[in-house]
Amino acid sequence: MEKNRKTANAEKQRRYRSRQRELGNKQVRGYVTKEAMSCYEEIREKTHWTDNEVLSNALRITFAAYKCGQIKLLNEWLKDHGR
Template sequence: MADTGTTKVALSNAEKQQRFRERQRSKGKKEVRGYLSKEAIECYQQISEQTDWNDSTILSNAIRITYAAYKNGQIGLLSNWLNQHKL
């Protein structure tokens, strides 16, 4: 077997993560992070169990629903409901 002189170097986890983030950005996606309250974690778990959605889908849909409430003048109603129900 002849050696062609080309060897592949394994990428580190950080390099793999960076490449993944770059691919996501090139698709027009944006990473959003935050910390969840205990109540929000319980809601998240319930949504995840009932829908089989992953983190990204849950967050994306939550933002879209909140935006729809805002655009339809219902953001105050939504906020009041969440506060009254301790969610």
């Protein structure tokens, strides 16, 4: 019984990943620092965004800052505020 459950879960995960790839989504993974996790938790509390929304929006906002020449400003703010 336990083996069937594991197999069913693995198949469900495969189907989910396949659907996401078909939609053009890319899975991104990594480790975050304690400081970054603190920021993440605060963002989740205030915005009620899902994990996917937090990551997608963080990448988009960072890209916008890069394109507008504001990366240095953002990094300085993070340092000044202990983030």
